[in-house]
Amino acid sequence: MTAIYRIEATITAPIEDTEVGDRVVDAVENLFxxxxIDRHEGGIDATTHSLGRFSELLHRQEILDTARSEFFRRQSGPYFSFSLKKQAAFQGVVNFAVGNESELGDIDVEVRVDEPDVESYIDHVAPPTEDGRPITAGDADDRR
Known part of the structure; x- marks a missing residue:
């Protein structure tokens, strides 16, 4: 049986006077x-109901443990959030923004999980790993 996930991700990013606005839009679209996307004076606001492409990039870049750490570090109730570097996103690469915000501002993402629960959804987007490889439900069953 396939789980059904109901989520809403809100994405915000500033567009500084020194930036080309279309590049910021492209950066968000590359990951999501x-x-x-709603572009307005000073930035963009965006909404999506899927983190499919983002999850694919986490798998491809082999940064599932880093992603899980970021998601759980900033998890509260049915929400988790994270920030991403714009320049990397423009290149189609996930690079979590930790520490000081970059000069041009970061892409901030807040995810509300309606179904089933936030932990299950994080496991779906960035599954736990063993020896650097994702552990799937089938793998866990094989060990029993």
Missing amino acids: PNAE
């Missing part, structure tokens, strides 16, 4: 291609 299904996002509905």
Whole structure:
């Protein structure tokens, strides 16, 4: 049986006077291609109901443990959030922004999980790993 996930991710990013606004939009679309983007004076606001492409990039870049750490570090109730570097996102690369915000500002993402629960959704987007490889539900069953 396939789990059904109901989430809403809110994405915000400033557009500084020294930046080309279309590049910031492209950066968000590279990581979240299904996002509905609203560009306004000073930045963008976007919403998506899927982190599919983002999850694919986490797997491809082999940064699942880093992602899980960031997600759980900033998890509260049915929400988790994280920040990303714009320049890396423009290149289609996930690079978590930790520490001081960059000069141009970061891409901030807040995810609300309606179903099933936040921990299960994090496991779906960035599954736990063993020896650097994702552990799936089937793998856990094989060990029993």
